[in-house]
Amino acid sequence: MNKKHYEAVVIGGGSAGLSAAIELKKQGVSNIVILEKDGEPGGILEQCIHNGFGLQTFREQLSGPAYAERYIRMAQEAGVEIKLNAMVTKLTSDRRIEYVSAQEGVVDVTADAVILAVGCYERPRGAVNIMGPRCAGVYTAGQAQKYLNMEGYLVGERVFILGSGDIGLIMARRMTLEGAKVLGVAELMPYSNGLPRNMKQCLEDFDIPLYLSHTVTKTYGKERLKALEIQQVDENRRPIPGTEKRFEVDTLLLSVGLIPENHLADACGILMDRATRGPVVDDRYMTSAEGIFACGNGLHVHDLVDFVSLQAARAGEGAARYLRRGSARGESVRVMPGANVGYAVPSVLYPQDAEGDVEVFFRVQKPMDNVSLTLTCGGDTLKSLKKKKMIPSEMERIVLKKDMIAGLSGSVTLSAEEMTK
Amino acid sequence: MQAYYEPMPGETFDVAIIGAGITGTMLAKDLSAYRARILLLDKENDIADGATMANSAIVHAGYDPEDGTLKGLLNVQGARLYESLCRDLQCRYLETGAYIAACGEEEEKHLDILKARADRRQIPCEFVPMEKARSEEPALSDGVTKVLSFPTTAVIYPWQVAHACAQVAVQNGAKVCLNAEVTAIEHADGLYRLRTAKGDFTARCVVNAAGTHAEAVARMVTDEPGFRMTPRKGEYYVLDKDAAFVRHIIFPVPSQEKGKGVLAVPTVYGNTLIGPNSDFVDDMDDPGTSVDGLKYVRDNIGKTLKNVPLNRAIRVFAGVRPTSDRPDFILEEAKGLPGFINAASIESPGLASSPAISRYVIDRLILPRFAFEKNGNAVMTRTAPPVLNEMSVEERNALIAKNPAYGKIICRCETVSEGEIVDAIRAPLGARTVKGVKKRVRPGMGRCQGGFCEPRVVEILARELNVSPLDIVLDGPGSWILEKENR
Numbered sequence: 012m013n014k015k016h017y018e019a020v021v022i023g024g025g026s027a028g029l030s031a032a033i034e035l036k037k038q039g040v041s042n043i044v045i046l047e048k049d050g051e052p053g054g055i056l057e058q059c060i061h062n063g064f065g066l067q068t069f070r071e072q073l074s075g076p077a078y079a080e081r082y083i084r085m086a087q088e089a090g091v092e093i094k095l096n097a098m099v100t101k102l103t104s105d106r107r108i109e110y111v112s113a114q115e116g117v118v119d120v121t122a123d124a125v126i127l128a129v130g131c132y133e134r135p136r137g138a139v140n141i142m143g144p145r146c147a148g149v150y151t152a153g154q155a156q157k158y159l160n161m162e163g164y165l166v167g168e169r170v171f172i173l174g175s176g177d178i179g180l181i182m183a184r185r186m187t188l189e190g191a192k193v194l195g196v197a198e199l200m201p202y203s204n205g206l207p208r209n210m211k212q213c214l215e216d217f218d219i220p221l222y223l224s225h226t227v228t229k230t231y232g233k234e235r236l237k238a239l240e241i242q243q244v245d246e247n248r249r250p251i252p253g254t255e256k257r258f259e260v261d262t263l264l265l266s267v268g269l270i271p272e273n274h275l276a277d278a279c280g281i282l283m284d285r286a287t288r289g290p291v292v293d294d295r296y297m298t299s300a301e302g303i304f305a306c307g308n309g310l311h312v313h314d315l316v317d318f319v320s321l322q323a324a325r326a327g328e329g330a331a332r333y334l335r336r337g338s339a340r341g342e343s344v345r346v347m348p349g350a351n352v353g354y355a356v357p358s359v360l361y362p363q364d365a366e367g368d369v370e371v372f373f374r375v376q377k378p379m380d381n382v383s384l385t386l387t388c389g390g391d392t393l394k395s396l397k398k399k400k401m402i403p404s405e406m407e408r409i410v411l412k413k414d415m416i417a418g419l420s421g422s423v424t425l426s427a428e429e430m431t432k
Numbered sequence: 433m434q435a436y437y438e439p440m441p442g443e444t445f446d447v448a449i450i451g452a453g454i455t456g457t458m459l460a461k462d463l464s465a466y467r468a469r470i471l472l473l474d475k476e477n478d479i480a481d482g483a484t485m486a487n488s489a490i491v492h493a494g495y496d497p498e499d500g501t502l503k504g505l506l507n508v509q510g511a512r513l514y515e516s517l518c519r520d521l522q523c524r525y526l527e528t529g530a531y532i533a534a535c536g537e538e539e540e541k542h543l544d545i546l547k548a549r550a551d552r553r554q555i556p557c558e559f560v561p562m563e564k565a566r567s568e569e570p571a572l573s574d575g576v577t578k579v580l581s582f583p584t585t586a587v588i589y590p591w592q593v594a595h596a597c598a599q600v601a602v603q604n605g606a607k608v609c610l611n612a613e614v615t616a617i618e619h620a621d622g623l624y625r626l627r628t629a630k631g632d633f634t635a636r637c638v639v640n641a642a643g644t645h646a647e648a649v650a651r652m653v654t655d656e657p658g659f660r661m662t663p664r665k666g667e668y669y670v671l672d673k674d675a676a677f678v679r680h681i682i683f684p685v686p687s688q689e690k691g692k693g694v695l696a697v698p699t700v701y702g703n704t705l706i707g708p709n710s711d712f713v714d715d716m717d718d719p720g721t722s723v724d725g726l727k728y729v730r731d732n733i734g735k736t737l738k739n740v741p742l743n744r745a746i747r748v749f750a751g752v753r754p755t756s757d758r759p760d761f762i763l764e765e766a767k768g769l770p771g772f773i774n775a776a777s778i779e780s781p782g783l784a785s786s787p788a789i790s791r792y793v794i795d796r797l798i799l800p801r802f803a804f805e806k807n808g809n810a811v812m813t814r815t816a817p818p819v820l821n822e823m824s825v826e827e828r829n830a831l832i833a834k835n836p837a838y839g840k841i842i843c844r845c846e847t848v849s850e851g852e853i854v855d856a857i858r859a860p861l862g863a864r865t866v867k868g869v870k871k872r873v874r875p876g877m878g879r880c881q882g883g884f885c886e887p888r889v890v891e892i893l894a895r896e897l898n899v900s901p902l903d904i905v906l907d908g909p910g911s912w913i914l915e916k917e918n919r
Contacts, residue, residue: 137670142723147911162887165914165918
């Protein structure tokens with residue numbers, strides 16, 4: 012049987028995997044490979060043909076494929092080997108990897124470092140309690156996007172969208188432009204889950220109504236969707252009787268959340284974060300399994316691909332550092348999400364082994380104005396920031412200086428609270 | 433294009449079976465061991481699309497039905513036949529064992545009744561000391577006071593067994609006709625003429641195994657069918673494989689009013705089912721899930737189990753039980769209609785009983801009237817197509833070397849290759865729809881529910897069936913997936 016050894020294996024050739032691999036090469040780690048399950052690198056970017064990618068990274072507006080193309084070219088220039096149609100079927104905590112490809116069959120490889128850049132999947136219909144028969148015409152937004160942008164088929168003509176996630180908003184615009192009628196978007200929460208720019212450019216500019224605090228409660232149609240009903244929900248998100256509104260539609264798109272694809276990490280016993288549903292990582296992006304790193308939407312769901320690339324590069328840097336000098340030493344300090352903060356990544360710091368500043372990414376749990384953002388350790392406030400406005404759909408960052416980290420012990424808590432005027 | 437196993441309109445048969453669920457397919461398989469011309473009809477676009485597709489998937493050991501009933505007799509017999517049957521058909525059979533969990537003294541008394549009944553029927557069972565029960569099943573709720581274990585209770589994939597049975601029947605020459613709803617039956621000169629959506633067929637013997645529609649079918653030949661269908665819906669959650677939290681099937685103590693109650697069932701593929709409720713329904717064909725039904729499931733599973741990870745549900749579904757106003761299975765010739773046999777009211781434990789139901793119908797009801805000879809050439813086993821994630825690395829590599837499509841993974845959640853999907857389409861009674869592929873080889877059964885692989889499955893189906901992707905349906909005719917090409 013084939014057996015091969017690499018210094019580092021990157022699982023996934025999307026935006027995260029490409030960026031991590033490029034960084035590994037930059038750091039002098041030469042014997043690496045990307046294992047990509049699809050026939051081309053780029054991951055989900057390939058079906059995101061709208062503009063808006065790369066503002067942070069390249070200071071210009073690119074389409075998804077154009078953004079991917081830049082990274083693919085950089086990877087090629089750096090000499091990164093990418094195996095396509097190579098689906099990883101097994102990963103163990105001692106970094107043995109099994110992948111399957113049509114060309115090579117079942118292949119076992121070992122690696123000194125593994126970077127998980129596996130992306131995420133869309134929360135499916137089953138995870139949403141919509142009542143009614145299991146008819147055709149219900150798609151996740153990304154699925155409809157793939158049919159339209161990759162295969163060239165429109166899935167329906169009269170459309171309703173559940174969830175105000177960004178892919179749903181993008182698809183509202185895209186399907187409208189292709190001649191479909193989008194009758195509305197229902198969002199369970201009293202606020203939107205999409206980025207403000209998508210709310211404006213995809214809904215408002217096309218007069219597509221947004222129903223906040225509403226959900227789809229019923230579908231009609233035995234074979235293909237014929238109609239659906241939405242209802243307003245109370246503060247406990249329960250449908251309020253008497254608020255039913257019916258829409259005659261043949262298509263329902265679901266844009267109700269993304270979930271990190273974590274079964275490889277789960278299967279090798281890596282500690283998972285209940286809030287992100289991705290692995291817990293330290294400031295080098297290493298998981299609880301020695302030498303296994305995580306980045307991208309498989310770590311936590313990002314708002315912008317630019318941040319995926321940025322964080323993945325840090326994971327690549329972390330892996331390179333690990334290959335040079337082993338894992339971090341000394342006692343660890345946990346970064347805990349405090350009031351109104353959903354999660355923080357990375358969430359493990361090593362004060363005695365701090366090599367530089369650490370940027371912690373997080374999201375707040377509700378929209379807030381005039382926010383005081385504080386970082387505390389024990390009873391001490393380490394850092395305090397004022398923010399005019401914070402919303403759950405936008406990922407936030409806070410920098411912990413090297414000197415500050417060096418003095419930490421126990422745990423630090425990141426909280427966000429609205430200041431009373 | 434007509435498949436070799438599809439009948440010619442107007443063709444005459446010895447036995448026509450109406451309904452290709454577990455009852456009809458099992459019977460078609462067993463009858464195919466005789467020199468009889470067999471026709472298996474179903475109104476749906478694929479076989480076993482009714483109750484057989486949506487149930488708890490359990491081979492009950494047979495302790496539950498009362499003495500003196502067909503259910504009691506056939507459940508015990510059927511359960512004993514299942515393991516070797518699944519071996520012959522190369523179907524999954526997993527002996528998980530079952531725990532019946534009693535809460536309090538009243539329920540414990542009921543366990544004693546079940547224990548005595550099981551002992552009389554020689555069904556293996558034992559009381560499990562609570563400490564051991566809790567170490568085996570840490571999720572047992574704090575209210576559970578006594579546990580009766582049935583180690584031989586098993587789970588199967590019911591649809592797979594029905595499909596395999598139909599394949600065996602076809603292999604022995606039986607004809608199968610789908611999308612062939614029977615609309616009228618005429619009885620003359622000892623023959624039954626069935627009018628169907630796919631043309632007329634004639635048969636000397638008709639077996640009505642139409643599930644929830646058994647009464648409607650019987651009424652096509654008689655005003656007095658002798659039973660009335662009162663179907664009841666059952667709704668379930670399906671949990672992700674990673675969220676497996678029980679090893680045994682966990683039952684509450686059964687009751688007269690509520691039947692077997694809300695269960696947790698580890699499936700043969702590692703998912704967990706939580707359900708069902710039991711509500712009477714009007715629409716026999718396509719029940720949706722309901723707010724109240726699923727709430728009932730959520731509220732009641734907590735009786736026997738704690739920390740049930742319902743947040744890891746990947747799907748909810750509902751099935752309709754073919755319950756009638758008669759408490760027992762109905763296996764009888766219709767009054768005044770020689771050779772017209774009702775196999776109706778096959779609700780739980782119908783799945784477990786089905787191998788014995790089939791024997792009963794053949795030996796007691798068909799053969800005495802129609803003395804079919806055994807067919808010495810019949811092959812009663814089935815060779816299943818390769819399932820790569822059940823094979824060794826060497827076996828997989830050998831297959832991929834021969835056909836690289838086995839190395840091209842289409843469904844990442846369930847690790848299904850293109851080669852396996854193509855096999856599922858090309859096999860006898862092969863997949864014609866997205867759901868058909870899903871039922872046979874599982875793309876779309878995993879945590880993403882087809883989010884990634886469905887477009888690929890549509891593409892493969894269109895290529896293999898030589899049609900446009902626009903013609904590919906999810907399930908029934910009319911369940912189109914793609915509206916139009918986007919220039």
